[in-house]
Amino acid sequence: MxxxxxxxxxxxxxxxxxxxxxxxxxxxxxxxxxxxxxxxxxxxxxxxxxxxxxxxxxxxxxxxxxxxxxxxxxxxxxxxxxxxxxxxxxxxxxxxxxxxxxxxxxxxxxxxxxxxxxxxxxxxxxxxxxxxxxxxxxxxxxxxxxxxxxxxxxxxxxxxxxxxxxxxxxxxxxxxxxxxxxxxxxxxxxxxxxxxxxxxxxxxxxxxxxxxxxxxxxxxxxxxxxxxxxxxFIGSPPMNLIPGDVKNGIFASSGLRIGGLGRTDLSRAMLGVRAEDVHVAGSDDPDVNLVAPIYSVELTGENTLVSLQLGGQLMTLRADKNFTGQIDQRVGVKIASDRVFLFDAESERRVDF
Known part of the structure:
Protein backbone atom coordinates (compact mmCIF):
# COMPACT_ATOMS: atom_id res chain seq x y z
CA MET A 1 0.00 0.00 0.00
CA PHE A 233 -5.99 20.18 -24.91
CA ILE A 234 -8.64 17.64 -23.93
CA GLY A 235 -10.89 16.14 -26.59
CA SER A 236 -10.57 14.59 -30.04
CA PRO A 237 -11.23 16.64 -32.04
CA PRO A 238 -10.25 19.51 -29.71
CA MET A 239 -12.90 21.84 -28.39
CA ASN A 240 -13.85 24.64 -30.80
CA LEU A 241 -12.48 27.90 -29.34
CA ILE A 242 -13.87 31.02 -31.02
CA PRO A 243 -12.76 34.59 -30.19
CA GLY A 244 -15.39 37.29 -29.87
CA ASP A 245 -17.11 39.54 -27.36
CA VAL A 246 -20.10 39.27 -25.05
CA LYS A 247 -22.63 42.06 -24.46
CA ASN A 248 -25.68 41.60 -22.29
CA GLY A 249 -25.22 37.84 -22.35
CA ILE A 250 -24.95 37.55 -26.15
CA PHE A 251 -21.75 36.25 -27.73
CA ALA A 252 -20.95 37.54 -31.22
CA SER A 253 -18.16 36.65 -33.65
CA SER A 254 -17.86 36.30 -37.44
CA GLY A 255 -21.57 35.68 -38.05
CA LEU A 256 -22.00 33.50 -34.95
CA ARG A 257 -24.44 34.67 -32.28
CA ILE A 258 -25.33 32.80 -29.11
CA GLY A 259 -27.55 34.24 -26.39
CA GLY A 260 -28.53 33.02 -22.95
CA LEU A 261 -25.16 33.72 -21.31
CA GLY A 262 -26.60 35.45 -18.28
CA ARG A 263 -25.79 39.12 -17.91
CA THR A 264 -22.18 38.71 -18.93
CA ASP A 265 -20.21 41.52 -20.58
CA LEU A 266 -16.72 40.62 -21.77
CA SER A 267 -14.77 42.53 -24.41
CA ARG A 268 -12.21 39.76 -25.03
CA ALA A 269 -13.94 36.43 -24.80
CA MET A 270 -13.37 32.91 -26.07
CA LEU A 271 -16.38 30.71 -26.63
CA GLY A 272 -15.79 26.97 -26.31
CA VAL A 273 -18.05 24.24 -27.66
CA ARG A 274 -17.48 20.53 -28.26
CA ALA A 275 -17.97 19.09 -31.74
CA GLU A 276 -20.77 16.83 -30.49
CA ASP A 277 -22.70 19.86 -29.23
CA VAL A 278 -22.85 21.57 -32.63
CA HIS A 279 -25.76 20.34 -34.74
CA VAL A 280 -26.52 20.70 -38.45
CA ALA A 281 -29.74 22.52 -39.37
CA GLY A 282 -31.21 23.90 -42.57
CA SER A 283 -29.58 27.15 -43.70
CA ASP A 284 -33.05 28.72 -43.86
CA ASP A 285 -33.94 27.71 -40.28
CA PRO A 286 -34.66 30.98 -38.39
CA ASP A 287 -33.23 29.58 -35.15
CA VAL A 288 -29.72 28.75 -36.38
CA ASN A 289 -26.77 30.35 -34.62
CA LEU A 290 -24.59 30.36 -37.72
CA VAL A 291 -24.67 29.76 -41.48
CA ALA A 292 -21.27 28.92 -42.98
CA PRO A 293 -19.69 27.00 -45.89
CA ILE A 294 -18.35 23.48 -45.43
CA TYR A 295 -14.54 23.37 -45.53
CA SER A 296 -14.06 19.59 -45.25
CA VAL A 297 -16.00 16.38 -44.59
CA GLU A 298 -14.26 13.41 -42.91
CA LEU A 299 -16.01 10.08 -42.39
CA THR A 300 -14.56 8.39 -39.29
CA GLY A 301 -16.82 5.33 -39.38
CA GLU A 302 -19.19 5.91 -36.48
CA ASN A 303 -19.80 9.55 -37.43
CA THR A 304 -18.71 12.32 -39.78
CA LEU A 305 -16.51 15.26 -38.82
CA VAL A 306 -17.58 18.40 -40.64
CA SER A 307 -15.40 21.53 -40.58
CA LEU A 308 -17.02 24.88 -41.34
CA GLN A 309 -15.26 28.06 -42.42
CA LEU A 310 -15.88 30.63 -39.69
CA GLY A 311 -14.12 33.88 -40.45
CA GLY A 312 -10.41 33.07 -40.35
CA GLN A 313 -10.77 29.77 -38.53
CA LEU A 314 -12.59 26.46 -38.62
CA MET A 315 -15.42 25.10 -36.48
CA THR A 316 -15.75 21.30 -36.28
CA LEU A 317 -18.97 19.42 -35.61
CA ARG A 318 -19.93 15.76 -35.42
CA ALA A 319 -22.65 14.78 -37.86
CA ASP A 320 -24.36 11.45 -38.52
CA LYS A 321 -22.25 8.88 -40.38
CA ASN A 322 -24.66 9.22 -43.31
CA PHE A 323 -24.17 12.98 -43.64
CA THR A 324 -23.65 13.82 -47.34
CA GLY A 325 -22.81 17.55 -47.34
CA GLN A 326 -20.35 18.82 -49.95
CA ILE A 327 -17.39 21.19 -49.69
CA ASP A 328 -18.47 24.86 -50.07
CA GLN A 329 -22.11 23.96 -49.37
CA ARG A 330 -23.59 26.44 -46.90
CA VAL A 331 -25.22 24.85 -43.86
CA GLY A 332 -26.77 26.16 -40.69
CA VAL A 333 -25.82 25.03 -37.20
CA LYS A 334 -27.52 25.18 -33.85
CA ILE A 335 -25.66 25.44 -30.54
CA ALA A 336 -27.50 25.33 -27.21
CA SER A 337 -26.33 27.99 -24.77
CA ASP A 338 -26.22 25.40 -21.96
CA ARG A 339 -23.61 23.41 -23.91
CA VAL A 340 -21.02 26.17 -24.35
CA PHE A 341 -18.16 27.40 -22.19
CA LEU A 342 -17.04 31.00 -21.86
CA PHE A 343 -13.45 32.02 -21.13
CA ASP A 344 -11.77 35.33 -20.42
CA ALA A 345 -9.16 35.59 -23.19
CA GLU A 346 -6.80 37.61 -20.97
CA SER A 347 -6.81 35.52 -17.78
CA GLU A 348 -7.59 32.29 -19.69
CA ARG A 349 -9.94 31.31 -16.83
CA ARG A 350 -13.46 30.11 -17.36
CA VAL A 351 -16.29 32.57 -16.77
CA ASP A 352 -19.43 31.09 -15.22
CA PHE A 353 -22.79 32.47 -16.26
Missing amino acids: ASVTFSNVSKKFGEFVAVANFNLDVRDKEFLVLLGPSGCGKTTTMRMVAGLEEATSGDIYINDDRINGVLPKYRDVAMVFQSYALYPHLTVEDNIGYPLKIRKVPPDEYKRRITEVARRVELDGLLSRLPKELSGGQRQRVALARAIVRTPRVFLMDEPLSNLDAKLRTQMRAELKHLQHELQVTTIYVTHDQIEAMTLAHRVAVMNKGVIEQLGTPREIYNDPRTLFVAG
Missing part, protein backbone atom coordinates in the same frame (compact mmCIF):
# COMPACT_ATOMS: atom_id res chain seq x y z
CA ALA A 2 1.41 3.38 -0.94
CA SER A 3 0.43 6.98 -1.46
CA VAL A 4 2.71 9.58 -3.04
CA THR A 5 2.70 13.19 -1.86
CA PHE A 6 4.34 16.22 -3.47
CA SER A 7 4.62 19.20 -1.13
CA ASN A 8 5.69 22.52 -2.69
CA VAL A 9 8.08 20.71 -5.03
CA SER A 10 10.08 22.72 -7.56
CA LYS A 11 12.76 21.65 -10.00
CA LYS A 12 15.15 24.01 -11.79
CA PHE A 13 17.76 23.34 -14.44
CA GLY A 14 19.92 26.42 -14.13
CA GLU A 15 17.53 29.35 -14.53
CA PHE A 16 14.87 27.25 -16.22
CA VAL A 17 11.97 26.21 -13.97
CA ALA A 18 10.76 22.79 -15.09
CA VAL A 19 8.34 22.22 -12.19
CA ALA A 20 7.01 25.05 -10.03
CA ASN A 21 5.56 24.76 -6.51
CA PHE A 22 3.98 21.41 -7.29
CA ASN A 23 1.44 20.00 -4.83
CA LEU A 24 -0.31 16.69 -5.40
CA ASP A 25 -1.57 13.71 -3.40
CA VAL A 26 -1.59 10.44 -5.34
CA ARG A 27 -3.90 8.09 -3.48
CA ASP A 28 -3.14 4.51 -2.53
CA LYS A 29 -3.95 2.11 -5.43
CA GLU A 30 -4.76 5.04 -7.73
CA PHE A 31 -3.94 5.21 -11.44
CA LEU A 32 -2.88 8.85 -11.75
CA VAL A 33 -1.99 10.24 -15.17
CA LEU A 34 0.24 13.28 -15.65
CA LEU A 35 -0.92 14.71 -18.97
CA GLY A 36 0.49 17.59 -20.97
CA PRO A 37 2.53 18.67 -24.00
CA SER A 38 6.27 18.14 -24.35
CA GLY A 39 8.23 20.33 -21.95
CA CYS A 40 5.41 20.79 -19.42
CA GLY A 41 7.35 19.05 -16.60
CA LYS A 42 5.44 15.76 -16.37
CA THR A 43 8.42 13.44 -16.96
CA THR A 44 10.63 15.52 -14.65
CA THR A 45 7.98 15.17 -11.94
CA MET A 46 7.93 11.39 -12.29
CA ARG A 47 11.74 11.16 -12.42
CA MET A 48 11.87 12.96 -9.07
CA VAL A 49 9.76 10.15 -7.57
CA ALA A 50 12.11 7.57 -9.08
CA GLY A 51 15.19 9.36 -7.73
CA LEU A 52 16.59 10.02 -11.22
CA GLU A 53 16.23 13.75 -10.52
CA GLU A 54 16.42 15.52 -7.19
CA ALA A 55 13.92 18.23 -6.27
CA THR A 56 15.43 21.72 -6.05
CA SER A 57 13.02 22.50 -3.21
CA GLY A 58 10.03 20.93 -1.49
CA ASP A 59 9.39 17.41 -0.23
CA ILE A 60 8.26 14.11 -1.77
CA TYR A 61 6.79 11.33 0.36
CA ILE A 62 5.85 7.72 -0.23
CA ASN A 63 3.39 7.06 2.56
CA ASP A 64 5.01 8.88 5.50
CA ASP A 65 8.57 8.34 4.27
CA ARG A 66 10.31 11.43 2.94
CA ILE A 67 12.31 10.18 -0.04
CA ASN A 68 14.35 13.30 -0.91
CA GLY A 69 17.97 12.16 -1.12
CA VAL A 70 17.10 8.46 -0.84
CA LEU A 71 18.91 6.36 -3.46
CA PRO A 72 16.63 5.01 -6.22
CA LYS A 73 17.23 1.39 -5.25
CA TYR A 74 15.85 2.04 -1.77
CA ARG A 75 12.65 3.79 -2.88
CA ASP A 76 10.83 0.56 -3.83
CA VAL A 77 9.46 1.90 -7.11
CA ALA A 78 9.51 0.27 -10.54
CA MET A 79 9.75 2.26 -13.76
CA VAL A 80 8.65 1.32 -17.26
CA PHE A 81 10.39 3.36 -19.96
CA GLN A 82 9.25 4.47 -23.40
CA SER A 83 12.21 2.64 -24.98
CA TYR A 84 11.53 -0.74 -23.23
CA ALA A 85 15.19 -0.84 -22.04
CA LEU A 86 15.51 -4.61 -22.38
CA TYR A 87 18.83 -6.46 -22.26
CA PRO A 88 19.27 -7.75 -25.86
CA HIS A 89 21.50 -10.70 -24.86
CA LEU A 90 19.11 -12.01 -22.20
CA THR A 91 16.03 -14.16 -22.76
CA VAL A 92 12.55 -12.99 -21.85
CA GLU A 93 12.78 -15.03 -18.65
CA ASP A 94 16.12 -13.48 -17.68
CA ASN A 95 14.94 -9.96 -18.52
CA ILE A 96 11.87 -10.39 -16.33
CA GLY A 97 13.85 -11.99 -13.55
CA TYR A 98 16.76 -9.53 -13.49
CA PRO A 99 15.39 -7.44 -10.57
CA LEU A 100 14.97 -10.66 -8.57
CA LYS A 101 18.45 -11.86 -9.45
CA ILE A 102 20.19 -8.75 -8.16
CA ARG A 103 18.14 -9.06 -4.96
CA LYS A 104 19.28 -12.69 -4.63
CA VAL A 105 15.79 -14.12 -4.44
CA PRO A 106 15.90 -17.91 -3.74
CA PRO A 107 15.64 -20.11 -6.88
CA ASP A 108 12.23 -21.62 -6.10
CA GLU A 109 10.64 -18.21 -5.45
CA TYR A 110 12.48 -16.76 -8.46
CA LYS A 111 10.96 -19.35 -10.79
CA ARG A 112 7.49 -19.09 -9.22
CA ARG A 113 7.32 -15.30 -9.50
CA ILE A 114 8.52 -15.23 -13.11
CA THR A 115 6.03 -17.93 -14.10
CA GLU A 116 3.19 -16.07 -12.40
CA VAL A 117 3.94 -12.66 -13.89
CA ALA A 118 4.56 -14.12 -17.37
CA ARG A 119 1.12 -15.71 -17.21
CA ARG A 120 -0.45 -12.39 -16.22
CA VAL A 121 0.93 -10.61 -19.27
CA GLU A 122 0.56 -13.59 -21.65
CA LEU A 123 4.28 -14.24 -22.14
CA ASP A 124 4.41 -17.73 -20.65
CA GLY A 125 5.09 -19.32 -24.06
CA LEU A 126 7.86 -16.88 -24.97
CA LEU A 127 10.22 -17.11 -21.98
CA SER A 128 13.11 -18.63 -23.96
CA ARG A 129 13.10 -15.99 -26.72
CA LEU A 130 15.45 -13.03 -27.09
CA PRO A 131 14.02 -9.47 -27.40
CA LYS A 132 14.91 -9.33 -31.12
CA GLU A 133 12.53 -12.24 -31.69
CA LEU A 134 9.56 -10.36 -30.21
CA SER A 135 7.06 -7.87 -31.61
CA GLY A 136 6.81 -4.35 -30.21
CA GLY A 137 3.80 -5.26 -28.09
CA GLN A 138 5.55 -8.33 -26.69
CA ARG A 139 8.65 -6.30 -25.80
CA GLN A 140 6.44 -3.81 -24.00
CA ARG A 141 4.86 -6.64 -22.02
CA VAL A 142 8.33 -7.88 -21.04
CA ALA A 143 9.14 -4.41 -19.71
CA LEU A 144 5.86 -4.40 -17.78
CA ALA A 145 6.51 -7.88 -16.42
CA ARG A 146 9.97 -6.86 -15.23
CA ALA A 147 8.38 -4.02 -13.26
CA ILE A 148 5.52 -6.15 -11.92
CA VAL A 149 7.72 -9.04 -10.74
CA ARG A 150 9.28 -6.81 -8.09
CA THR A 151 5.91 -6.10 -6.45
CA PRO A 152 6.96 -2.48 -5.79
CA ARG A 153 5.08 0.11 -3.77
CA VAL A 154 4.68 2.37 -6.83
CA PHE A 155 4.71 1.87 -10.61
CA LEU A 156 6.10 4.73 -12.71
CA MET A 157 5.34 4.61 -16.44
CA ASP A 158 6.92 7.07 -18.87
CA GLU A 159 4.92 7.06 -22.13
CA PRO A 160 5.25 3.26 -22.41
CA LEU A 161 2.91 2.93 -25.40
CA SER A 162 4.23 5.69 -27.65
CA ASN A 163 6.40 3.34 -29.75
CA LEU A 164 3.50 1.04 -30.62
CA ASP A 165 1.20 1.26 -33.61
CA ALA A 166 -2.41 2.35 -33.16
CA LYS A 167 -3.89 -1.15 -32.90
CA LEU A 168 -1.30 -2.30 -30.34
CA ARG A 169 -1.76 0.89 -28.29
CA THR A 170 -5.47 0.16 -28.01
CA GLN A 171 -4.77 -3.43 -26.97
CA MET A 172 -2.09 -2.46 -24.45
CA ARG A 173 -4.30 0.23 -22.90
CA ALA A 174 -6.85 -2.44 -22.06
CA GLU A 175 -4.14 -4.74 -20.68
CA LEU A 176 -2.62 -1.97 -18.55
CA LYS A 177 -5.95 -0.96 -17.10
CA HIS A 178 -6.86 -4.55 -16.24
CA LEU A 179 -3.42 -5.25 -14.75
CA GLN A 180 -3.50 -2.17 -12.53
CA HIS A 181 -6.98 -3.11 -11.32
CA GLU A 182 -5.82 -6.65 -10.62
CA LEU A 183 -2.53 -5.74 -8.93
CA GLN A 184 -3.89 -2.73 -7.01
CA VAL A 185 -0.52 -0.94 -7.10
CA THR A 186 -0.33 2.86 -7.05
CA THR A 187 0.60 3.99 -10.55
CA ILE A 188 1.86 7.31 -11.93
CA TYR A 189 1.64 7.37 -15.70
CA VAL A 190 3.08 10.08 -17.96
CA THR A 191 1.70 10.80 -21.42
CA HIS A 192 1.00 13.57 -23.92
CA ASP A 193 -1.82 11.48 -25.44
CA GLN A 194 -5.15 12.64 -24.04
CA ILE A 195 -6.90 9.45 -25.27
CA GLU A 196 -4.56 7.38 -23.07
CA ALA A 197 -5.24 9.68 -20.14
CA MET A 198 -9.02 9.57 -20.57
CA THR A 199 -9.17 5.78 -20.95
CA LEU A 200 -6.67 4.75 -18.25
CA ALA A 201 -6.82 7.20 -15.38
CA HIS A 202 -8.75 7.32 -12.16
CA ARG A 203 -7.67 10.97 -12.07
CA VAL A 204 -5.80 13.19 -14.52
CA ALA A 205 -3.44 16.04 -13.64
CA VAL A 206 -3.27 18.28 -16.70
CA MET A 207 0.11 20.06 -16.66
CA ASN A 208 1.28 23.17 -18.47
CA LYS A 209 4.54 25.05 -17.97
CA GLY A 210 5.46 23.15 -14.81
CA VAL A 211 2.16 23.54 -12.96
CA ILE A 212 -1.11 21.63 -12.70
CA GLU A 213 -3.81 23.46 -14.65
CA GLN A 214 -6.56 21.10 -13.46
CA LEU A 215 -6.88 17.88 -11.48
CA GLY A 216 -9.92 15.63 -11.69
CA THR A 217 -11.47 12.49 -13.08
CA PRO A 218 -11.45 12.13 -16.87
CA ARG A 219 -15.16 12.95 -16.94
CA GLU A 220 -14.63 16.09 -14.83
CA ILE A 221 -11.73 17.26 -16.99
CA TYR A 222 -13.72 16.75 -20.19
CA ASN A 223 -17.08 18.10 -19.03
CA ASP A 224 -15.87 20.89 -16.77
CA PRO A 225 -12.61 22.47 -18.07
CA ARG A 226 -11.56 25.34 -15.83
CA THR A 227 -9.00 26.98 -18.13
CA LEU A 228 -8.58 27.72 -21.81
CA PHE A 229 -5.56 25.41 -21.98
CA VAL A 230 -7.44 22.42 -20.57
CA ALA A 231 -10.42 23.09 -22.85
CA GLY A 232 -8.21 23.08 -25.93
